[in-house]
Amino acid sequence: MSGPPRPKPMPLLSTHSGRDPMTCLHRCGNACDHPVPNTSANPYLGDLVRAGMTRRGLVRLGAAGALVLGFGAGSAPARPAQAATGPAAAAPPSAGGELTFVPIPPNTLDAVIVPHGYDSAVVIRWGDPVLPGAPPLDVHRQTADRQAAQFGYNNDFVGVLPVGRDGRRALLVVNHEYTNEELMFPGFTTLEAMTTGQIQTAMAAHGLSVVEIERVGRTGEWRPVRGNRLPYNRRITALRTPFDFTGPAAGSSLLRTAADPKGRTAIGTLNNCAGGVTPWGTVLSGEENFNQYFVGGDQAPEALKPKLARYGISITARYPSGSRRWERAQERFDLAKHPNEAHRFGWIVEVDPHDPRSRPRKHTAMGRFKHEGANVIVAKSGHVVAYMGDDERFDYLYKFVSAKRFIPGNRRHNLMLLESGTLYVAKLTGDSPPAEIDGTGKLPSDGAFDGTGRWIKLASGQRSHVPGMSVVEVLTYARLAGDAVGATKMDRPEDVQPSLVTGKIYAALTNNTNRAVGTYPGVDEANPRAANKHGQIFELVEDGGDHTGDSFTWSLPIVCGDPADPSTYFAGYDKGAVSPISCPDNVAFDSAGNLWISTDGNALGSNDGLFATAIEGPERGHLKQFLTVPIGAETCGPFITGDDRSVFVAVQHPGEISGASLEKPASTWPDGDFAKPAVVVTWRLDGGPVGS
Template identity: 80%
Template sequence: MTERPRLLPLLGPAGHSGRDAMTCLYRCGNACDHPVPNESGNPYLGDVVSDGMTRRGVVRAGAVGALVLGIAAAAGTPAAAAPAASSAPVPGLLPQTPAKGRAGALTFKPIPPNKLDNLVVPNGYDTAVVLRWGDPVLPGAPALDVRRQTAERQSAQFGYNNDFVGVVPLGRDGRRALLVVNHEYTNEELMFPGFTTLEAMTVDQIKVAMAAHGLSVVELERVGGTGQWRPARGRHLPYNRRITALATPFAFTGPAAGSAWLRTAADPKGASAIGTLNNCSGGVTPWGTVLSGEENFNQYFVGGDQAPEDLKPKLARYGISTTARHPGGSRRWERAQERFDLAKHPNEAHRFGWVVEVDPLDPQGRPRKHTALGRLKHEGANVIVGRTGHVVAYMGDDERFDYLYKFVSAKKFIPGNRRHNLTLLESGTLYVAKLSGDSPAAEIDGSGKLPADGVFDGTGTWIKLVSGNRSYVPGMSAADVLTFTRLAGDAVGATKMDRPEDVQPSPVTGKIYAALTNNSNRGVGANPGVDEANPRIGNKHGQIFEITEDRGDHTAETFTWSLPIVCGDPADPSTYFAGYDKSAVSPISCPDNVAFDSAGNLWISTDGNALGSNDGLFATAIEGPERGHLKQFLTVPLGAETCGPFITGDDRSVFTAVQHPGEITGASLEKPASTWPDGDFAKPAVVVTWRLDGGPVGS
């Protein structure tokens, strides 16, 4: 057995898990330092039983010790003009069976944990930056100049802190595609020269930050016959688009649209909102649109202490302070737009926390916020077409002790009818998960020791919350349930989970995989104790949660579940890798996003590695004898988080978002902790990785 590489200490003061304190401040407003929003008495399981590229910053594994796009099968449209949404073709994005001749074994040599300020990939692979913060998106946009940055400039440039990555093919030849990326949050300390405090920011700087939020749509072209991609060249790029928190209008759909909860002085009909906030992960739909989840929106609002008294418990359940006008970490956006002051506009916060749908093939179309999918701190949403023809979206609420959800559409998917399919998320049934373990409570002792049957597993029920305009929660209307979905989950006794983030159906097996990132409060003090789905006290490293819907029917209301991976150092007895020899697997901490290649291998990106190494991208088989053989494929630079990933349908390219490089306490634009990717100061960026011999990534 080879000696496992020694883990190195963190370079900056750590926040919770492996996150630096600076990340905790800017990403979620120090959420872990505030009381847990879920104060419900729900039982836990224990009670139940510039071409945009650079060669700098790339290191292959030999020097230190994958994403699939179904392009070939995609139907396309001419590049000369952007098509209307109703006539746009349906791209074939989600492989439903393994690719011909594609073996499931992952053959790359895993890279070791490290603390390098580089992007590290295995031998035999290459990687390049596709787009970085400030790169031009709209034709005529200027290059980034941090000393001359304005909201107008930023609104035409690639935004900050890219998280979700989706790729939609254009044309039948596999040469062109649309990259859709969301921009979760800004770190002004690393953006503005001479930055001192959030309170001291000018209104113009606040507007730049607002313009750096949102989403970017950028046309790409393949480089030669390789797996490399770059921004398309030319003056006519009709699909390129910036969506911002500053000015982009969104339409509400579904039962809560027009309800009293969504009405404001600026929008008395409750029909539309301006902007989208803190967009985290997302998903690509079978009809070629992109979903994006609004997550930690609470930190953008002030004045909760002066909100109406009957509204305060609802605001508090979503992490909005009702005791201080300016809670710690407040971004002070109310100085630029008054709507962020809840003392004056108490309903404005209800207009965020939704799943957003953007049609990249309709650049003039208004993006939508789908109320039928509920309001929570959405990590994202991923859709699969069930055997009945209904589409099913799986979602996680990224907070300690919050819940897993699924949505089943009222209407059925119709292949080739894009106009119809664009309406599928506007009406349906919303469920929340309640779990039971199958082992005696005494066998779940908080140490992570497996129960006598050798696996953490059990059964579950999808509890119906609302269907169409009918509520199934006593005392709550359909609009109440959808606007305050967390309270509805509390009311029906949903199971409290360890930060459920990305939830993804396997296109090969149909099983569902959720990343439960961590929960340092599990079993600590008066917080809920351990259970079979969340089996460790003070859970620093997280776990992967697997759902098998009964009879393979994604519309079923019952399921079985298990934990195939309990993360951490394999040398730690509290870890588990589906029974695989732990001396052969890579250490992993804090899983965040998940994706699949066409062979059905599970790819996992991490956020906040609590083992002392940079975050990374990992892959493992989830079926057969290699199940649990987890290997590290990539590490990101210092202070960064690994986001995405997206694997193209031909298995030749892996897109990864490198978020917040250099986000380490004490860093600034002038004194960066990371100089990736260009050698001057840190810039979030999307990268693509491919095999040098042109073969499928991973194997």
């Protein structure tokens, strides 16, 4: 049989942010050119204010305890940026050491640029060997087996976990979000023309890498450990790595497929974006834009189609724009034949890098959506609380509270903490009259974008709190559950991170150029600008400092963009002294509690970068640019080691510019031949703490 007709080559569509159309095609399947998946009638904040909801008084947060992962007794106390706090020693109630580096100016150079007095180096790049005996990268001989032993493509999340107590070695854990086939394969023409072998190679370039690294001398530089015995090194791929499901949805009918009739084992992980490090030494990884890997949604069962559409899967075309056509290599990606396969992605994945024989797990109790990542904090009660963002225009903020308590030193017990608990979604209200939120970004009369909110229960253990939905349905279709309870539509909530010093929560709201455009939802106090192309930083304070509670206050300390633009705001700091910033993506903290922000899609015309600011005290809002990445690249990570001597960033998709190819690259970073995604470490030349 001849098979279905081949679709025409997919055009690179127009972009609605600062990103190049090539990014839009490969990262999210041209999501901006598809209908917004959230078509619910949930009210926005202006409606809630009109309904008479008012702000309660701000509750001061008490001191938060700190439980840290150390880099050894021979070094300063280590506090990984994505690690967790806990009920141990009390920390100061304020945060923010002085950031003394001289900020670098915006630029469009094809290099990593760091401040005077600092240096940087590539730790590992696409195609470098990970497993013992792996061959070096040869783009003319690349196969799935070779790639499965090498460092994957488009590194995103970065975690660094210490090995031993002397601070000399660590495990670098990195997500590989997606692939740029134009920049990987010689002679590439279209996704449809790729061979099965090339598709399998791309699948092997997805997933995660675990690489043992060592400190270079007494500096803040790190490099991979080389040798024939690398017991921790590991590649996890979309091609063949098995994952166990945990939690209430594991084994349910929604997860069962012909290949897995018990619904308990998935193959691979897709579009892994950000993540986090747990206090028991594992890594959490978020599955994000998984929708673009599937075809055949138009032939899925009719009852399933609205649910597929809510997750951005086309139900009107067999081959939607942006489809990677992986069904030609593995039939499971054809929803006409295997409609439940899509349910097996969109989860939080937990990987134990200290046990290379362990099987990664997908935690259904934490809900299924387009996870940017998950970061945890141990509440005063001992319960673990994970904060999460759903990276889509007009989608939601979530948190998960474990059913069991964290037990210091009991790793076997702690490894099960994310398998059962309560999932919440956020509903916000502002405290200003709606007429004062006019879409321009002008501050209301009280001088701040702020308000209150509450966490609405979606599911607890085996119990659903959403009428008409079972607990399995709530968790598998968490977006629909959020719709049903009236959650607040946000401007692309991405990385969400608790401060280890204050216990406050910070989220990067990247942008939303559809806000208040046409029939899309209007502005509100948490999303105050129409056609928002620069994004904002969201600060959340749990009432009474109780991370397990159901009420909070919130504010926008930073409204991003050009400081000369009156629609921007930097916590009241003199805007003549701050760096311009656009499209915040990931956030992290140093041990002093300073907030570090990486960007994705700078709509101001310069390269993406890494920024830092104090979040308490007189320097709050004094944002300074620390680093820029090469042409076409996004700044991912970041990760600051607990001794503050090293900052890791993932330089993702350098040279991702329309028209570029392997033979005609738009960037030649880092080696001068063609572009390669890579992890970079930055350190102070005098050995002092980075930033301050």
